Amino acid sequence: MERGPIAEIDLSAIAYNLRTAKKITGTGTIIAVVKADGYGHGAVEVSRRLVKEGASYLAVAYTSEAIALRHAGIKAPIIVLFDKNNIEVYFKYSLIPVVHDVKTAQSFSKEAKAGKHNVNLHIKVDTGMGRLGFNMEDIEKAMSAIGKMNFISVKGLMSHFSDAGISDRSYALMQIDSFNKARNVLAQKAKSVLCHMANSAAVMTLPESYFDAIRPGLMLYGYSPIQDTGCRIQDAGYRASCIVHHASSLKPSMTVKTKILSIRRFKKGTPVSYGRTFITARESLMAVLPVGYADGYPRVLSNNADVIIRGKRAPVSGRICMDTTMADVTEIGDVSEGDEVVLLGRQKNTAVTAFELAERAGTIPYEILTSLGNKSRRVYING
Ligand SMILES: *Cc1c(COP(=O)(O)O)cnc(C)c1O
Numbered sequence: 001m002e003r004g005p006i007a008e009i010d011l012s013a014i015a016y017n018l019r020t021a022k023k024i025t026g027t028g029t030i031i032a033v034v035k036a037d038g039y040g041h042g043a044v045e046v047s048r049r050l051v052k053e054g055a056s057y058l059a060v061a062y063t064s065e066a067i068a069l070r071h072a073g074i075k076a077p078i079i080v081l082f083d084k085n086n087i088e089v090y091f092k093y094s095l096i097p098v099v100h101d102v103k104t105a106q107s108f109s110k111e112a113k114a115g116k117h118n119v120n121l122h123i124k125v126d127t128g129m130g131r132l133g134f135n136m137e138d139i140e141k142a143m144s145a146i147g148k149m150n151f152i153s154v155k156g157l158m159s160h161f162s163d164a165g166i167s168d169r170s171y172a173l174m175q176i177d178s179f180n181k182a183r184n185v186l187a188q189k190a191k192s193v194l195c196h197m198a199n200s201a202a203v204m205t206l207p208e209s210y211f212d213a214i215r216p217g218l219m220l221y222g223y224s225p226i227q228d229t230g231c232r233i234q235d236a237g238y239r240a241s242c243i244v245h246h247a248s249s250l251k252p253s254m255t256v257k258t259k260i261l262s263i264r265r266f267k268k269g270t271p272v273s274y275g276r277t278f279i280t281a282r283e284s285l286m287a288v289l290p291v292g293y294a295d296g297y298p299r300v301l302s303n304n305a306d307v308i309i310r311g312k313r314a315p316v317s318g319r320i321c322m323d324t325t326m327a328d329v330t331e332i333g334d335v336s337e338g339d340e341v342v343l344l345g346r347q348k349n350t351a352v353t354a355f356e357l358a359e360r361a362g363t364i365p366y367e368i369l370t371s372l373g374n375k376s377r378r379v380y381i382n383g
Helices: 011-025 035-039 043-052 063-071 087-092 102-114 136-147 170-187 200-205 236-247 354-361 365-373
Strands: 006-010 031-033 057-060 078-080 096-099 119-126 152-158 194-198 254-259 262-266 284-289 306-309 312-315 325-328 340-347 350-352 377-381
Touching: 006 011, 006 365, 011 043, 011 200, 011 377, 035 043, 035 365, 043 057, 043 063, 057 063, 063 078, 063 087, 087 096, 087 102, 096 102, 096 152, 102 119, 102 136, 102 152, 119 136, 119 170, 136 152, 136 170, 152 170, 170 194, 194 200, 254 365, 306 325, 306 350, 312 350, 340 365, 354 365
Parallel strands: 006 377, 031 057, 057 078, 078 096, 096 119, 119 152, 152 194
Antiparallel strands: 006 254, 254 340, 262 284, 284 325, 306 312, 306 340, 312 325, 340 350
């Protein structure tokens, strides 16, 4: 048998989530973020569907990801968020660079001149994320310098939120304020600049951040970056956006499945898996699953997650191994080898969300989706 679970990707759910993003923001211009192989969902297939549903741009982290999309025949404009190496490939594949230092802009200008080929670029400003981008205090000088360069047109201005989240909006509002300052600087130097800032969290909670385009990732795959539970409402404006968030009902698009490899019957008092961290408290039926941490199922979920079999939850019991995991199916009873097991997603009326696994694993749904999705064999439904 082939190793690892199957990730079933529901493309109609992704289309639905794109429509939800449009509905929330009322903007037609969507830059769909498909980095890390579409958050584990497969960038090529996901991009095709997103473009068909009206995404205006795609965004990836590195040029290799953009090249893969071009090789698959995807013609939509692609913004490359982080890469400043291999400048020539931007021209070869007509990609849109995001520039965050003057030196890189110069390199683009030089390459453009050599090829007698204009380049459209987006400028990134660091309004408080503390990652890439021009410092606010440098923006005026940098824009003057770039404005004088030949063969370069500044077509976009972007920034990224450190925390568009739920507990405190003041930092995000400060970032928006800075972004507006950068916009004003740029408005004097360039015409029709596409301004974009909103990631999924901002789409959910910060209408002030929508500008000309939104740049969601996670929500397209069916998860809000903000937990549905424990919404801490601070003020009236915030309350309204929170309600938008709750009403938005996204559809998770990934289901990760496997099949029971073997069923074992253990006497009471039998240790299960490495380190004997689980000892049966009764005579038990244990399903052995052909999935382990090497398949992106985090080992930290040992004794701390459920899988779904026959529509019921079965607790992961004992340590998750490299290639196998044990689940206690004693309560489920009527279980056979070869039965379908859902590790992430819905089976009948029971669901294990990426939020649940993330919370148990001490991480975020982004990491659950990318680690499981990028290591599973993907199949697509509703394409
Ligand atoms: C990943 C990323 C996004 C999308 O963020 P989500 O939280 O997934 O919506 C947007 N912009 C930049 C620069 C990113 O790196």
